[in-house]
Amino acid sequence: MSSSFSSPRALRRSFLVAAASAVALVSGAASASDRIDPRLQQAMQRDLGISAKQLPQYLQTERTSLLQAGAAERALGSTFAGSWIERQADGSFQFVVASSGTGRAARGLAGVQVRTVRHSLRQLENSFAALQASAKSRVAGVSKPLGGVHSWRVDPVSNSVVVSLAPGAEADGVDFVALSGADASMVVFETDEGVPQLLAEVVGGIEYSWPVGQQYGVCSVGFPVTKGEIKGFATAGHCGKAGQAVNVGPRADKIPLGAFSASDFPGTDTAWVAVNANHILAGKVTDYNGGSVAVKGSVEAPIGAALCRSGRTTFYKCGTIRSKNITANYGASGSVSGLTETNVCTGKGDSGGAWITSEGQAQGVTSGGSLPVGSNDNCSASANTRKTWFQPLNPLLTKYGLTLVTD
Structure with a gap:
């Protein structure tokens, strides 16, 4: 069984960027912030730590994600492993597309950073589906309860299926994954602070x-x-x-x-x-x-x-x-x-x-x-x-x- 069951693996963090309406896709970044309600802009800056100077590039990246996400998925086919928007160390934003292959087919897309990963999105979704089926097949009073298993999800950013657990509930997580038949090499655990x-x-x-x-x-x-x-x-x-x-x-x-x-x-x-x-x-x-x-x-x-x-x-x-x-x-x-x-x-x-x-x-x-x-x-x-x-x-x-x- 994968060593990822013995301890939670640190998940890569992404900074997430807002989606734009279709009518805004052709607009340039220079005036992007002008279309945002001032109250909403203030709340975004307060809660997300985005400065007024960073906002135009932030919005330009979100438009890139809407324009290129579909094209990247079509180009990569079965090797497509998901996409997301990420904040870089210098405070700028980048649209990332992942591939379980070489990613060559998507490298010519403007504004796209291609990242090579181990598992395709389809493979991750298959393991997620196994967890889903196992959870739904449980019979109250007969099957073992899920106990400290809080949630499960496909996470393209970490290229894994993440199972969230209560503190000290690793054994429940191991049982859940093992009984489901999901590919254990794709699963990582994380511990929740709440319920x-x-x-x-x-x-x-x-x-x-x-x-x-x-x-x-x-x-x-x-x-x-x-x-x-x-x-x-x-x-x-x-x-x-x-x-x-x-x-x-x-x-x-x-x-x-x-x-x-x-x-x-x-x-x-x-x-x-x-x-x-x-x-x-x-x-x-x-x-x-x-x-x-x-x-x-x-x-x-x-x-x-x-x-x-x-x-x-x-x-x-x-x-x-x-x-x-x-x-x-x-x-x-x-x-x-x-x-x-x-x-x-x-x-x-x-x-x-x-x-x-x-x-x-x-x-x-x-x-x-x-x-x-x-x-x-x-x-x-x-x-x-x-x-x-x-x-x-x-x-x-x-x-x-x-x-x-x-x-």
Whole structure:
């Protein structure tokens, strides 16, 4: 068995850069920062450490990633091993494409740094699929519990399948991988500082709430949507069940908002709430600083993208995408697949809230995060180890036949 099971291997860190809308791809870097809402730019500089002088090159690199990612994947074929955006030692940004072969076919692409690795993306995904199948085949009360296994994901940056564990749970990880039949040479372990938790909170709500006995459950509104003539918003499935009525505003002065039209959890963490006809939908995300960020579309950002999230507990925070297609184990609540992992700060009650890039591209709704035991948020954890997950938006829209409301 691979020695990577005996101790966690240091994973290479990437600095993630925001995805741009298709209409912005032809624009030059010189005026790139002019298109960003000043409040969003300020939040990015605060949370990501990007200076005003670095921002134009930062945005130019993200455009390169959108222009060249598909071309690189087609050129490399079966040797393609993923792509991401990375911050260099001098503070600049670089779009990286990995190949398990020579990478020669992609070396002529402008703005692309080709990196040779051991495993192709297809090989990593096959090992990930083995872990998925093993987890789904477990029978409650019969199969051995996953125990300290928190999540698993394909990580192109480290060219591995990463299994995240509770402290001291290496034996659980070894059992999980061994029983799955996944290629152990592709698997590495990392130790989490927290425990995966869903982020709904039974307190007085300021976003949207629903009765739970004598108290209230609270989550955050995602993105306004429509389904034909019906108004609504996307949110997380664990926040409520189909038919559950919800309100907006504080408990003392709550206003009937609508009801969950559909909700799916676990497996996925998707839902949408149909709101009453008297409410007005706006294609915007609040920045909790007296302003808002306009929603322009839902172009999916790459690994390496910078983005921000909005929620009623920890407000408006920014960070970067670490990995995609994560499976998070929420213990007794079940597991959720297809999540995107970030290093953005979040807390209980932020669930369902909106994730958006620097140029207004809607990304998803908050699902959960790894929170220190006894804490209501993970904002005290370092960005290097912090984990927060969101449910990607486009699959949610497709699943329910919804149309995103834009500004």
